[in-house]
Structure formats: structure tokens, C-alpha cells
Amino acid sequence: MATIRLTNVQKSYGDHPPVIRRVNLDIAQHEFCxxxxxxxxxxxxxxxxxxxxxxxxxxxxxxxxxxxNDVPAAGRGVAMVFQSYALFPHMTVFDNMAFGLKxxxxxxxxxxxxxxxxxxxxxxxxxxxxxxxxxSGGQRQRVAIGRAIVREPGVFLFDxxxxxxxxxxxxQTRVEIARLHQRFANASVVYxxxxxxxxxxxADRIVLLHEGADTERFGSIAQTGAPLDLYHHPKxxxxxxxxxxPRMNFVDAVVDSIGAGRVTVTLAKSGERLVAYVxxxxxQRGQPVTLGVRPEHLCLDVEGQAIxxxxxxxxxxxxxxxxxxxxxxxxxxxxxxxxxxxxxxERIRVHVPPSACHVFDADGIALRRSPLEPERxxx
Numbered sequence: 489m490a491t492i493r494l495t496n497v498q499k500s501y502g503d504h505p506p507v508i509r510r511v512n513l514d515i516a517q518h519e520f521c522x523x524x525x526x527x528x529x530x531x532x533x534x535x536x537x538x539x540x541x542x543x544x545x546x547x548x549x550x551x552x553x554x555x556x557n558d559v560p561a562a563g564r565g566v567a568m569v570f571q572s573y574a575l576f577p578h579m580t581v582f583d584n585m586a587f588g589l590k591x592x593x594x595x596x597x598x599x600x601x602x603x604x605x606x607x608x609x610x611x612x613x614x615x616x617x618x619x620x621x622x623x624s625g626g627q628r629q630r631v632a633i634g635r636a637i638v639r640e641p642g643v644f645l646f647d648x649x650x651x652x653x654x655x656x657x658x659x660q661t662r663v664e665i666a667r668l669h670q671r672f673a674n675a676s677v678v679y680x681x682x683x684x685x686x687x688x689x690x691a692d693r694i695v696l697l698h699e700g701a702d703t704e705r706f707g708s709i710a711q712t713g714a715p716l717d718l719y720h721h722p723k724x725x726x727x728x729x730x731x732x733x734p735r736m737n738f739v740d741a742v743v744d745s746i747g748a749g750r751v752t753v754t755l756a757k758s759g760e761r762l763v764a765y766v767x768x769x770x771x772q773r774g775q776p777v778t779l780g781v782r783p784e785h786l787c788l789d790v791e792g793q794a795i796x797x798x799x800x801x802x803x804x805x806x807x808x809x810x811x812x813x814x815x816x817x818x819x820x821x822x823x824x825x826x827x828x829x830x831x832x833x834e835r836i837r838v839h840v841p842p843s844a845c846h847v848f849d850a851d852g853i854a855l856r857r858s859p860l861e862p863e864r865x866x867x
Contacts, residue, residue: 490517490518490551490552490565490641490642490643490674490675490676491514491515491516491517491550491551491552491553491676492513492514492515492538492549492550492551492643492676492678493513493514493515493548493549493550493551494511494512494513494514494534494538494547494548494549495512495547495548495549495550496510496511496512496546496547496548497510497511497512497513497534497537497544497546497547497548497549498510498511498544498545498546498547499530499533499534499537499542499544499545499707500545505706506545506706506707507530507533507706507707508530508533508534508537508707509705509706509707509708510547510708511534511547511707511708511709513695513709513712515676515678515693516676517674517676518669518672518674518675518676519676519677519692519693520666520669520676520677520679520690520691520692520693521676521677521678521679521691521692521693521694521695522678522679522680522681522686522687522690522691522693522694522695523535523678523679523680523681523695523697524681524682524684524687524691524694524695524696524697524730525682525696525697525698525699525710525730526682526699526730527682528699529697529698529699529706529707530697530706530707531680531682531697532647532648532680533707534697535568535645535647535678535680536647537549538551538566538643538645538678539561539564539566539568539645540556540559540560540561540562540563540564540566541561541568544557551564551565551566551642551643552565552642564643565641565642565643566641566642566643566644566645567635567636567637567639567641567643567644567645568636568644568645568646568647569629569632569633569636569644569645569646569647569649570632570647570649571647571648571649571651571652572652573620573628573629573631573632573652574632575620575628575631575632576620577619577620577621578619579619579620580616580617580618580619581607581612581615581616581617581618581619581620581623581631582603582607582616582617584620584631584635585603585606585607585631585634585635585638586599586603586638587635588635588638588639589602589603589638589639599638602638602640603616603634603638604616606634606637606638607634609634609637609668609671610630610631610633610634610637610664611630612627612630612631612634615627615631624657625652625653625654625657626653626657626660626661629649629650629652629653629661630661630664632649633649633664633665633668637668641675642674642675642676643675643676643677643678644669644672644675644676644677644678645677645678645679646665646677646678646679646680647680648680648681648682649661649665649679650662650681650683650686658686662686662689662690665679665690666689666690679691684730684731684732684733685733687715688715688719688731691714691715692714693712693713693714694711694712694713694714694715694718695709695712696709696710696711696712696718696727696730696731697709697710698710698726699726710723710724710726710727711723711724711727715731718731719731719732721854721857722846722854723853723854724848724852724853724854725738725778725780725848725852725854726852727854728780728846728848728854729780732782734783734810734821734823736780736781736782736783736846737780737781737782737783737786737820737821738778738779738780739755739756739778739779739780739781739815739817739818739820740755740756740757740776740778740779740817741753741754741755741756741762741776741777741778741779742754742756742774742775742776742777743768743771743772743773743774743775743777744761744773745773746768746769746771746773749765749766749767749858750763750764750765750766750768750842750858751763751764751766751768751771751777751847751855752764753777753779753847755779755795755816755817756776756817757816757817758795758796758815758816758817760795760796762779762793762795762840762842762845763793763842763845764779764842764845764846764847765842765843765845765857765858766845766846766847766855766856766857766858767855767856767857767858768847768855771849771855775849775850776850777847777848777849777850778847778848778852779845779846779847780845780846780847780848781840781844781845781846782844783810783820783821783822783823784823785840785841785844786820786821786822786823786838786839786840787822787824787838787839787841788811788822788824788828788830788836788837788838788839789836789837789839790839791839792839792840792841793839793840793841793842794837794838794839794840795815795837795838795840796815796835796836796837796838797813797814797815797820797835797836797837797838798813798814798833798834798835798836799811799812799813799814799830799831799832799833799834799836800812800813800814800819800832801832802828802830802832804826805826806826807826808823808824808825808826809823809824809825809826809828810822810823810824811823811824811828811830811836813836813838820838822838843858
């Protein structure tokens with residue numbers, strides 16, 4: 489079994505504050521777990537601790553039920569793919585992929601079979617005699633992945649493997665990694681990225697780490713769950729702002745009234761009143777809050793509660809457009825159909841669905857959203 493268990497794991501360097509803070513996490517067999525977060529949040533450090541490239545300052549690490557704190561990297565049954573390809577320039581593709589097996593003194597026929605099978609899976613059959621300098625960036629990354637595959641590890645560790653690729657290659661390689669995961673029924677995958685699109689498309693579960701600027705929470709887990717759980721039910725303003733592209737719109741507001749499964753707020757700078765379907769039982773009238781709405785949930789010229797804005801810019805991307813509009817609270821972004829024609833400086837009415845509104849208290853903690861519209865829930 490290739491399960492991973494982290495228990496009260498912490499990492500410190502000297503007298504400095506911890507860069508990994510009390511992490512408790514279980515990663516199941518065959519699970520694709522993504523460590524996500526902004527640069528400097530400690531996600532690569534956490535991955536390197538699992539790999540054995542960094543020591544644990546505190547806590548315990550188990551892989552496959554085996555205590556691993558003092559086990560060297562070579563004995564942990566893991567294979568790591570780095571952001572840099574780390575290929576030997578004087579070796580062919582075949583020799584690069586076979587290097588680890590040769591060091592382990594595997595029989596030549598076994599090495600040949602494993603390398604050629606991995607090359608077939610990665611569509612590298614015709615490149616086995618080439619040197620890395622004759623390969624594209626995507627092909628080099630596939631060689632690095634192939635070098636990990638031939639070892640048949642229980643755990644694959646990926647440290648931002650797509651960062652050096654262009655947009656088209658990132659999409660293609662992302663699909664290849666997902667397919668590889670399906671092929672290996674028993675292997676778990678831990679994947680580090682700062683790109684939330686990669687996380688949303690690849691992960692069975694996302695582990696989002698707090699940003700480095702938050703010194704009290706730096707290196708701790710902000711939220712863990714399935715991608716759509718974090719998207720629809722963020723626990724904090726940080727999670728809501730990090731998951732989703734473009735990021736969620738945030739507007740300062742104060743509580744106007746509280747009802748069953750709903751809260752009415754008044755926007756701080758415009759005085760407009762909006763209803764949000766959230767549980768506001770612990771709120772009080774006049775309390776400052778933050779209203780959050782994703783761009784894809786804002787609509788133009790639709791009946792219902794709305795706010796008045798003035799357009800600044802339309803980003804036309806073909807299938808859809810992003811409308812940037814000035815509001816008293818700041819610039820908001822709304823997603824619209826690609827053929828939407830809105831001129832700069834034009835006054836528009838932006839519909840804000842109550843069911844799509846998130847509300848965060850003064851500490852940035854999200855209020856629980858109502859599962860149904862209050863009227864339907866009471867029926």
C-alpha cells in the first residue's frame with residue numbers, strides 16, 4: 489500500500505518561525521493530492537519532507553504504514569519529478585531513464601523492458617537514442633517522468649513539473665500526467681503547484697496552504713477537500729480569493745438585517761442593499777462584513793437585485809468575455825458571453841444572485857451558505 493500519513497509535522501530553520509506548522513494529513517492509496525498555494529507558502533518544503541530531502545523538526549511521517557522519519561530518501565519507495573528536468577546531457581533518453589535501474593543493479597533485460605514500456609506510455613519510442621539537447625521542453629519533462637515510472641514507486645512526487653513549459657505544452661502534459669495516474673492502480677501522487685487551474689483539473693483532493701504574508705498561519709493548511717468543495721464552499725476569504733480565475737470580487741459591507749437562511753447587507757460605499765443566502769445567526773446588525781461574488785456568477789441586464797457600474801474594459805476571449813467595471817467599491821469583473829458588446833464608459837446594471845453571494849466576517853471566516861433558497865427550504 490502507498491498511503492501517506494503526516495502527524496503534527498513541523499519544520500523550522502534555527503530560531504526562525506516554522507515554515508511548516510502542525511500539518512496533519514492522510515493521503516490515501518491511489519489518491520492524486522495537490523499541494524496548492526502562493527509562492528513561499530511552504531508547499532515544496534512539505535513535499536521534500538515526504539521525499540526525505542528535508543528532515544522533520546517535529547512530528548511523524550508514515551508511508552505505507554512504515555515510520556519514515558529516519559529512513560533515507562533512497563529507502564522510502566518514492567520517485568520525484570523536479571521543476572528542472574535534471575537530465576544527464578551526455579546520456580541518451582534511454583540511458584537517462586535507465587540510470588536508476590542500473591544503479592540498483594537490475595538485470596539488463598528487465599531494464600530494457602521497463603524503459604521501453606515507459607517510453608511507449610509517454611510516446612518517447614522514437615526518441616530513445618537522442619540526447620536531451622535534441623528534445624523540446626515537453627519531451628524532456630516526459631523523460632524525467634519516465635525515469636520515475638521505471639522505478640515503479642509507491643508514491644510519485646511532482647514539484648511544479650510544468651512551470652517551465654509554454655501554455656500549450658502545459659495543457660498537453662497535464663493530460664498525460666492524469667492518464668499516467670489512471671494506469672498505476674496502487675501508486676499515490678503528491679503534486680505541488682501554485683497554479684490553481686492545474687490543481688482543479690488534476691486533483692482528487694487539494695491541500696491549500698496559507699500564504700507567507702500571514703505570519704501566524706504561515707505553513708499551515710487553510711483548507712483541504714475536493715476541488716469543487718473549495719470552489720463552492722471556501723472556509724475563508726483567503727481560500728475564496730485563491731481558488732477561481734479570475735479571482736472572486738470582494739466588496740466591503742455592513743449587516744442590515746438577518747433572517748432565516750438569509751442576510752441583507754448594505755454596501756459600504758454605494759449604499760446599495762443586497763441579499764445573500766447565508767446563515768447569519770451569529771451576526772449583529774451594523775457589523776462589518778465582506779461580500780464576495782465570483783465573476784462567472786455576475787450577469788448583465790438580468791432581472792433581480794443588481795448594482796450600478798460603469799464599464800472600463802472588455803476582454804474578448806472568443807467563447808466568453810470579461811467585463812471590468814467601476815463601482816463605488818472598486819473595479820469588479822463579470823463574465824459574459826463572448827458576443828457581448830459593451831463600450832467603455834457605458835453604464836450597466838449587474839445582477840448579483842443571492843444564492844451566489846458569499847459573506848465573510850471581520851476575521852475573514854466564511855458564513856455557511858444556505859443549501860436552498862430560504863423560500864424553498866421553508867416549503
